[in-house]
């Protein structure tokens with residue numbers, strides 16, 4: 001971690017819990033950030049869409065941002081079931097995750113679709129968290145860096161900056177499996193990503209998060225790597241004690 005870039009500890013709650021669970025989790029996290037001596041990181045939670053309003057209210061006044069887990073590329077229109085980026089902004093979000101591997105796999109989203117979503121996020125004033133990461137077969141074939149370079153080239157829209165974009169490196173095979181790459185592999189990939197972002201982004205200022213089985217027990221080792229600027233946390237973000245402990249690892 002390079003403290004010129006303030007670490008971002010982001011929780012992706014995925015499709016878990018109802019509004020009451022989300023509200024309680026948001027309230028608990030907000031209370032901890034207000035209690036003094038909070039770790040030196042930014043906090044973000046990305047609830048299921050229906051719980052965004054209660055979480056926005058629960059964290060009001062606390063240094064906890066709220067984000068969406070996906071958005072549509074269009075500003076409005078006949079897209080049943082989708083959510084526009086500006087609707088997320090209207091609901092109180094400051095961020096949106098785009099291109100998560102679960103959306104790439106479950107909904108067939110390709111790099112161009114993800115770039116369009118990120119552009120819509122930017123137009124709505126949101127920070128886009130653009131997710132990239134290789135499958136296990138791609139890593140085993142020695143293609144991880146090439147795959148991620150292709151995803152970066154295709155998924156980051158024109159006009160992206162270090163202020164409106166965060167990259168999350170999430171190896172598909174590390175998500176929800178309890179497995180992670182070695183710290184050397186994580187550092188090598190993050191340095192690689194920093195080296196291949198488009199020129200509109202000030203690479204030295206870009207926050208690059210690691211995601212995939214981040215837990216209290218491995219967070220410090222991951223977060224101390226020079227090119228790791230935070231974490232995108234799935235399962236462990238549902239337990240506030242664990243999520244907080246991951247933030248504590250930024251000290």
Ligand code: 13P
Pocket residue numbers: 012100170174175176177178211212213214232233234235236
């Ligand atoms: P886990 O932390 O549960 O592996 O999930 C990671 C993830 O997909 C975050 O977006």
